Amino acid sequence: MTTDPTFRDQERARELWQEGVQELLEGRIQSAVDCFNQSLLRCPTAEGYTYRGWAVSFLGMLEQAVEDCQRAIRVDPEFGNPYNDIGVYMMQLGLLDEAIPWLEEAKRAKRYEPKHFPYLNLGHIYSAKGDQGRALEEYVKALELDPQNTVALKAIASMDLPQV
Numbered sequence: 001m002t003t004d005p006t007f008r009d010q011e012r013a014r015e016l017w018q019e020g021v022q023e024l025l026e027g028r029i030q031s032a033v034d035c036f037n038q039s040l041l042r043c044p045t046a047e048g049y050t051y052r053g054w055a056v057s058f059l060g061m062l063e064q065a066v067e068d069c070q071r072a073i074r075v076d077p078e079f080g081n082p083y084n085d086i087g088v089y090m091m092q093l094g095l096l097d098e099a100i101p102w103l104e105e106a107k108r109a110k111r112y113e114p115k116h117f118p119y120l121n122l123g124h125i126y127s128a129k130g131d132q133g134r135a136l137e138e139y140v141k142a143l144e145l146d147p148q149n150t151v152a153l154k155a156i157a158s159m160d161l162p163q164v
Contacts, residue, residue: 013043046076080112
């Protein structure tokens with residue numbers, strides 16, 4: 001007897017995941033978590049774990065969010081979102097140095113959108129650490145990937161850079 005999910009299980013898991021994303025976007029966190037849990041029971045996916053982690057992070061459960069992202073990475077190491085998300089959770093915990101390798105890994109991920117997020121997050125870290133040169137490099141790279149990104153534009157505009 002096999003325990004592999006059937007095509008029908010995979011389809012239903014995807015539907016439940018999509019419902020969870022919608023619930024999350026509408027601010028119904030617990031309902032979103034419930035949808036992600038049901039999705040993961042049918043078919044464990046990197047997306048399911050990553051988004052459940054994102055949902056529980058809104059409940060202040062950052063350690064569980066990190067664990068879910070680590071599960072996502074075990075399911076699909078090429079999915080970049082959980083690397084970035086772990087970096088963000090580390091930032092929220094005040095663990096800036098620990099966040100850096102996760103964000104660097106997100107930059108290298110084969111399957112990741114939006115690609116500019118880890119650059120923005122690294123820019124924020126380096127800015128907080130007082131390394132304006134590295135922060136600027138990260139923000140510029142974010143703008144190369146997303147030229148209209150207002151977060152990067154505002155961050156650069158607010159930097160106290162030497163006049164040339």
